[in-house]
Amino acid sequence: MKTNIVTPALRNIKIEDPLFAHYSDMISEKLLPYQWDVLNDRLPEVEKSYCVRNFRIAAGELDDERLGAIFCDTDAYKWLETLAFCIESGRGKDFEPTADELIELIGRAQEDDGYLNTYFSVCHPDRKWKNLAEGHELYCAGHLIEAAVAYYGATGKRRILDIAVKFADLICRIFGQEEGQVKGCAGHQEIELALIKLSRVTGNKAYAEKARYLLDIRGQSPNYLVDELKRTGKDRIFPEFKDYDELYAQSHLPPVNQTTAEGHAVRAMYMYSAMADVAREFGDQNMKNACRSIWKNVTEKRMYITGGLGSSGHLERFTADYDLPNDRMYCESCASVGLMMFGARMAALSGDARYYDIVEKALCNTVLAGISAEGDKYFYVNPLEIWPDNCIAGTSMAHVKPVRQSWFGVACCPSNIARTLASLGQYIYAQDEKSIYINQIISSTLETRMKDAAIKLRLCSELMDKNRFSLSIQADRAQSFTIRIRVPEYLKNPVFVLEGKAIAPVIENGYAVVAVSHAGSQTLEVSGSITPRWMAANTNVRADLGSLALMYGPYVYCLEETDNGKLLSNIYVSADTQVEIGNGFDTLPGALPSLHFEGCRLESGTGDKLYAEPSFSFSSQRLTAVPYALWCNREPGEMQVWLKARI
Numbered sequence: 001m002k003t004n005i006v007t008p009a010l011r012n013i014k015i016e017d018p019l020f021a022h023y024s025d026m027i028s029e030k031l032l033p034y035q036w037d038v039l040n041d042r043l044p045e046v047e048k049s050y051c052v053r054n055f056r057i058a059a060g061e062l063d064d065e066r067l068g069a070i071f072c073d074t075d076a077y078k079w080l081e082t083l084a085f086c087i088e089s090g091r092g093k094d095f096e097p098t099a100d101e102l103i104e105l106i107g108r109a110q111e112d113d114g115y116l117n118t119y120f121s122v123c124h125p126d127r128k129w130k131n132l133a134e135g136h137e138l139y140c141a142g143h144l145i146e147a148a149v150a151y152y153g154a155t156g157k158r159r160i161l162d163i164a165v166k167f168a169d170l171i172c173r174i175f176g177q178e179e180g181q182v183k184g185c186a187g188h189q190e191i192e193l194a195l196i197k198l199s200r201v202t203g204n205k206a207y208a209e210k211a212r213y214l215l216d217i218r219g220q221s222p223n224y225l226v227d228e229l230k231r232t233g234k235d236r237i238f239p240e241f242k243d244y245d246e247l248y249a250q251s252h253l254p255p256v257n258q259t260t261a262e263g264h265a266v267r268a269m270y271m272y273s274a275m276a277d278v279a280r281e282f283g284d285q286n287m288k289n290a291c292r293s294i295w296k297n298v299t300e301k302r303m304y305i306t307g308g309l310g311s312s313g314h315l316e317r318f319t320a321d322y323d324l325p326n327d328r329m330y331c332e333s334c335a336s337v338g339l340m341m342f343g344a345r346m347a348a349l350s351g352d353a354r355y356y357d358i359v360e361k362a363l364c365n366t367v368l369a370g371i372s373a374e375g376d377k378y379f380y381v382n383p384l385e386i387w388p389d390n391c392i393a394g395t396s397m398a399h400v401k402p403v404r405q406s407w408f409g410v411a412c413c414p415s416n417i418a419r420t421l422a423s424l425g426q427y428i429y430a431q432d433e434k435s436i437y438i439n440q441i442i443s444s445t446l447e448t449r450m451k452d453a454a455i456k457l458r459l460c461s462e463l464m465d466k467n468r469f470s471l472s473i474q475a476d477r478a479q480s481f482t483i484r485i486r487v488p489e490y491l492k493n494p495v496f497v498l499e500g501k502a503i504a505p506v507i508e509n510g511y512a513v514v515a516v517s518h519a520g521s522q523t524l525e526v527s528g529s530i531t532p533r534w535m536a537a538n539t540n541v542r543a544d545l546g547s548l549a550l551m552y553g554p555y556v557y558c559l560e561e562t563d564n565g566k567l568l569s570n571i572y573v574s575a576d577t578q579v580e581i582g583n584g585f586d587t588l589p590g591a592l593p594s595l596h597f598e599g600c601r602l603e604s605g606t607g608d609k610l611y612a613e614p615s616f617s618f619s620s621q622r623l624t625a626v627p628y629a630l631w632c633n634r635e636p637g638e639m640q641v642w643l644k645a646r647i
């Protein structure tokens with residue numbers, strides 16, 4: 001069964017929720033100018049990006065050495081995509097002339113045949129398409145295409161779309177089964193989902209066919225990427241690729257035969273998103289089944305309670321079922337962005353709201369934690385516990401930073417978080433010919449059409465303070481359709497009241513289905529109970545056994561040193577510990593509450609000695625927990641999600 005679920009244009013959605021509107025405003029007002037300065041190397045105290053400068057060199061307008069990460073072209077593309085989403089949402093218009101200049105520069109850096117990549121054009125023109133495992137050419141192309149689709153959609157200007165189409169046409173000629181074509185796949189997936197987007201916006205099915213080809217060629221035997229790395233010898237771009245294996249870039253099997261989440265977590269999520277796209281585009285049931293198996297494996301065995309992914313710092317990858325260490329894992333911000341992408345596509349593929357439970361988990365925890373409230377500092381790695389003193393360079397903890405950073409040598413995450421939050425409306429609403437879907441209970445408005453009727457929705461959420469939300473529905477003429485509202489699993493005993501009368505809507509695929517047929521306005525009110533809750537992990541999760549995590553609504557809470565002192569690992573709580581809802585912090589956005597409870601601290605009685613016979617004792621302590629999404633926005637220090645359980 002092929003669904004026709006699409007997301008409404010961002011221009012028709014307005015975010016009103018205090019937390020998420022904070023991020024929307026911050027992105028257009030502060031983050032866009034900040035990241036533009038970074039991309040132009042204008043901030044002396046921030047790590048250099050070299051991004052815009054590299055395009056000038058590739059365009060022949062600056063005679064200098066090309067520097068920066070080999071794929072840092074994508075920082076410009078993702079900035080452009082973020083700006084496009086802002087413009088479409090009615091913000092950031094002041095930056096449009098700057099963006100048009102950047103697009104012209106990108107165009108001048110494009111080679112005559114359509115090729116566009118500053119690293120290979122400038123540094124290794126003889127090695128194009130010859131090091132797919134490391135080269136990131138297709139990854140960069142994918143982000144160019146995504147930016148082009150977004151900017152064209154927001155402004156109607158074709159220039160960047162034409163640039164992207166020219167490059168996509170070259171890629172279609174380069175890769176394929178014909179004589180003389182490259183029969184390889186991307187070393188870092190991204191091109192596949194981008195080609196699907198390009199196919200949809202241009203109506204050219206050839207791009208979708210090529211996306212499918214690039215998935216199907218993957219994992220064939222002999223393994224193209226592994227053989228290529230052998231062919232190119234020991235001269236590695238990435239030294240850590242000496243440990244490269246077939247799992248790393250999910251090329252151990254053809255994607256349609258994969259059942260578990262393996263390898264580099266961001267590569268994996270981008271590929272699974274493309275698989276879901278291809279399953280939908282071509283009605284491919286086998287691909288859909290593969291997506292379902294992988295989703296189940298990710299969310300039931302390999303995902304952190306925060307929606308973080310990637311248990312190994314080394315090679316930033318998945319490991320084994322239930323291997324979820326809390327302090328030295330990776331949990332890259334981009335991987336959780338990818339999880340949101342994968343989940344939204346699975347929901348569009350199946351019409352099932354439960355995928356949005358996980359999208360919400362990733363969004364409200366790891367993705368928000370990845371960016372500071374002010375928008376100018378970022379986490380790449382998102383641990384669930386921090387002891388700043390052991391985050392030491394040159395050790396196995398070197399990748400874990402105790403505070404957000406201004407920028408990174410490899411800077412995929414800042415712009416990825418930005419483009420995700422700037423396009424948040426796409427994760428709230430969706431529709432097909434019969435229904436409007438409400439996938440996130442985030443205060444916002446939507447203007448859309450159902451056949452001949454103009455529909456206005458206003459969603460007002462007071463979930464976190466009053467455990468209720470309302471939806472006002474206005475139709476300018478009579479039209480039969482349904483509103484499908486995802487009822488979050490944490491809203492217990494929901495009660496539905498339509499125009500003052502209690503109703504008992506059918507719950508279908510996790511959606512409460514409410515029929516609308518008459519013109520005029522009506523209001524649906526949904527209320528229930530949300531209480532702070534203690535969570536335990538599956539017994540097989542060795543890192544969390546005997547520990548408790550605190551959640552309230554979709555938010556995971558954590559302890560910070562600034563509220564609770566040092567040695568948070570010594571704190572014990574009981575599963576029946578009563579939690580009080582506090583007022584939150586004036587200095588943090590969104591008015592999310594703080595949580596307060598009685599815990600106790602364990603002392604071992606060894607005094608100054610490193611080891612001695614134990615003399616354990618507990619002392620009670622009043623504790624304050626804050627949303628993980630907002631940690632490290634006040635004083636830096638220790639942080640802990642999982643607390644030891646006093647059993």
Ligand SMILES: [Zn+2]
Nearest residue numbers: 332334412413
């Ligand atoms: Zn990243």
